[in-house]
Amino acid sequence: xxxxGYALTGSFCTFSKAIKQMEKLVAAGYxxxxxxxxxxxxxxxxxxxxxxxxxxxxxxxxxxxxxxIVEAExxxxxxxxxxxxxxxxxxxxxxxxxxxxxxxxxTMAAKAHLxxxxxxxxxxxxNDALSASAQNIGRLFNAKNIFFVPMAQDDxxxxxxxxxxxxxxxxxxxxxxxxxxxxxPVILQ
Numbered sequence: 001x002x003x004x005g006y007a008l009t010g011s012f013c014t015f016s017k018a019i020k021q022m023e024k025l026v027a028a029g030y031x032x033x034x035x036x037x038x039x040x041x042x043x044x045x046x047x048x049x050x051x052x053x054x055x056x057x058x059x060x061x062x063x064x065x066x067x068x069i070v071e072a073e074x075x076x077x078x079x080x081x082x083x084x085x086x087x088x089x090x091x092x093x094x095x096x097x098x099x100x101x102x103x104x105x106x107t108m109a110a111k112a113h114l115x116x117x118x119x120x121x122x123x124x125x126x127n128d129a130l131s132a133s134a135q136n137i138g139r140l141f142n143a144k145n146i147f148f149v150p151m152a153q154d155d156x157x158x159x160x161x162x163x164x165x166x167x168x169x170x171x172x173x174x175x176x177x178x179x180x181x182x183x184x185p186v187i188l189q
Contacts, residue, residue, distance in 0.1 A: 001030070002083070003081050004025055004085060006025065007084065009086065012046075018170075019056055020167070021087060035109050041065065073108055075108075081118065083120075083177055088165070091132065094122065094137055119178060120146050121177045123148075124137065124163050130162075148182065149183070150173070150184075
């Protein structure tokens with residue numbers, strides 16, 4: 001059975017979409033191990049209570065949530081995942097991965113996983129993808145074993161630099177990444 005690490009970071013407005021993709025992966029026969037940044041694990045927002053999200057995630061996956069750096073560190077040495085997904089991936093998380101900063105469970109999971117030469121799939125969700133985060137996204141496009149869920153601008157009038165992944169393409173992006181391929185097209189209209 002293929003094991004997917006599935007990490008969520010603080011783009012709370014997309015949590016419901018991301019969690020739905022966990023369900024699709026489980027339904028497709030993948031073992032899914034959830035990971036959350038501490039902020040995502042603990043924070044209640046207008047989009048929902050942290051406790052409710054955690055309950056849904058554990059119920060869907062049947063696995064406890066990795067949410068500390070200490071819990072994430074063994075991911076690499078134990079080669080826990082065939083593929084790691086970060087969905088949603090905030091600009092902050094993308095910047096940390098692009099610059100080798102490992103100060104959350106999710107960034108540690110990415111570092112630990114990538115050391116094994118296995119695919120990392122990123123579902124971008126950030127308001128500054130076409131401004132401050134653009135250079136970091138560009139760096140990751142050029143990095144070995146990093147793949148992206150196809151994405152598009154989500155509100156060109158109110159948020160002209162914002163990009164959000166098409167969460168319905170997480171499963172196809174994972175399947176392509178497992179074959180060493182980037183799902184195309186990357187930029188959607």
